[in-house]
Amino acid sequence: MKYTPWFVRGIVILLIIIVALTSCNKEENEARITIGEVTRSVFYAPEYVAVAQGFFEEQGLEVGIQTTAGGDKTMAALLAGSVDIALVGAETSIYVYQQGAEDPVINFAQLTQTDGTFLFARNTEGSFDWEQLRNSTFLGQRKGGMPQMAGEFALNKHGIDPQSDLELIQNVDFANIASAFASGTGDYVQLFEPQASIFEQEDRGKVVASFGTESGRLPYTVFMTKQSYLNDNKDIVQKFTNGLHKAQAWVDSHSAEEIAEVISPFFKDIDSAILISSVNRYKEQGSYATDPIIDEEEWNNLLDVMSAAGELKERVDLNAIVDNAYAEEVTKSK
Numbered sequence: 025m026k027y028t029p030w031f032v033r034g035i036v037i038l039l040i041i042i043v044a045l046t047s048c049n050k051e052e053n054e055a056r057i058t059i060g061e062v063t064r065s066v067f068y069a070p071e072y073v074a075v076a077q078g079f080f081e082e083q084g085l086e087v088g089i090q091t092t093a094g095g096d097k098t099m100a101a102l103l104a105g106s107v108d109i110a111l112v113g114a115e116t117s118i119y120v121y122q123q124g125a126e127d128p129v130i131n132f133a134q135l136t137q138t139d140g141t142f143l144f145a146r147n148t149e150g151s152f153d154w155e156q157l158r159n160s161t162f163l164g165q166r167k168g169g170m171p172q173m174a175g176e177f178a179l180n181k182h183g184i185d186p187q188s189d190l191e192l193i194q195n196v197d198f199a200n201i202a203s204a205f206a207s208g209t210g211d212y213v214q215l216f217e218p219q220a221s222i223f224e225q226e227d228r229g230k231v232v233a234s235f236g237t238e239s240g241r242l243p244y245t246v247f248m249t250k251q252s253y254l255n256d257n258k259d260i261v262q263k264f265t266n267g268l269h270k271a272q273a274w275v276d277s278h279s280a281e282e283i284a285e286v287i288s289p290f291f292k293d294i295d296s297a298i299l300i301s302s303v304n305r306y307k308e309q310g311s312y313a314t315d316p317i318i319d320e321e322e323w324n325n326l327l328d329v330m331s332a333a334g335e336l337k338e339r340v341d342l343n344a345i346v347d348n349a350y351a352e353e354v355t356k357s358k
Contacts, residue, residue: 055260056086059247060107062098063198064091064290066217066302067140068245070312071111072287074271082270083263093199095169102129108253109264111135113170114243114318115330121345122337127250131346133265133316136245138236139174140311141165141214144205144223145232152232154182161191163210166198170244171235173333175214178238180332217302218294225298236309242326243318244311254347265316265350276314280304316351318342 057080061068071089074080080087090107092098095116102110103120110116110129117129145152157179164186165171172194176186186192196204205213206228215223220231236244247268254261275283284299291299306312323342330336 055084055257055263056088057109057260057264058088058090058107059109059111060090060092060098060101061111062095062113062245063093063216065140066287066291066294066299067136067306067311068111069283069287069303069306070135070268070271070275072290073275073283074267076286076289077271077274079270079274080264080267083267085260085263085267087264087267094166094197099129102248102250108257109247109249111245111247114246114248114323114326115168115170115173115335117246117248117345118330118336118340119168121340127252128345129248130251130254131243131246131248131318132254132261132348132350133247133268134243134245134313134318134322134351135247135268135316136311137241137243137313137322138309138311139171139234139239139242139244140216140306141171141175141235142217142220142231142305143175143178143233143235144213144215144220144229146205146211146229148230154179154184154233157184157212158189160211161193161209162186163193163196163201163205163213165194165201165214167194168333168335169198170329171214171216173329173335174235174239174242174244177329177332178233178235181238217305218291218298221298221301221305222294225295231305234305234309236306236311239329240325241310241322242329243322244326246318247316262350262353266354269316269351269354272312272314272316275307275312280307283307315355317348317355318346318351 092101095112098110098112099116101107114131117131120129179186202219280300280303283303320342327339
């Protein structure tokens with residue numbers, strides 16, 4: 025059969041229309057979400073796995089990650105609407121609730137279930153004892169933030185009053201704490217990974233204790249959003265939680281080496297051995313939550329830590345600012 029020019033042109037036009045319609049449908053069916061994470065951290069490995077392994081994409085979600093430095097800035101971005109979902113400490117949602125917000129921030133999926141910091145000592149001689157901190161200089165974290173509250177909780181547990189038994193430094197910004205210690209400030213410092221492993225490699229000292237182990241299980245880092253966003257986007261939040269849970273299961277069932285390889289594009293400046301060491305430390309102490317549910321026991325431990333730090337006006341009921349419906353929906357089918 026001999027095709028006439030008009031027939032060929034017709035086919036071309038038809039193909040263009042089909043491609044255009046397909047693209048439009050894809051855009052309409054694909055929901056875009058921006059996560060505001062409080063920092064870029066190996067501590068958040070399941071988040072990066074969900075993106076890198078396509079678990080969010082399988083749910084029809086296009087997820088972007090925006091890193092904001094500090095819990096206050098991350099919460100400000102969420103409240104202002106510049107991000108859809110925040111990944112930050114659950115204590116920030118309590119602070120917003122205590123201020124009587126008309127549109128409260130709701131926690132709907134847990135990512136980490138312990139503190140993520142380690143006690144790093146400049147002096148590496150001999151075995152460690154908590155009494156060694158007495159009369160020392162301690163380079164801590166921001167007042168009112170979970171790292172500092174969990175740190176103080178652990179110190180008090182071992183009979184060390186952080187306000188009177190040592191010199192507590194809290195006037196250094198989160199982003200500059202590591203460099204301050206490297207320049208000679210403090211006998212001890214509270215560090216996240218991979219910074220702790222990097223400092224060990226550089227012979228600046230050693231990790232002597234885990235605040236995650238000392239302070240117990242709590243909803244340390246949680247995905248949260250405004251109540252108004254939840255009301256308008258229930259299906260999107262469910263799909264997000266589905267993708268997250270698949271990533272949590274993947275992290276739980278794979279080795280530190282495998283996890284480090286998958287998340288390496290998010291940490292291009294970190295040596296692979298350091299990345300593996302960091303992931304392994306978090307896996308060994310059970311920091312990565314294996315499901316997104318925030319349970320009552322963890323929540324009450326969080327309130328105990330905040331209360332001990334003097335940052336809690338009154339205890340907040342779990343159901344006031346936690347919605348486990350999305351997490352329970354995905355876990356019941358597993």
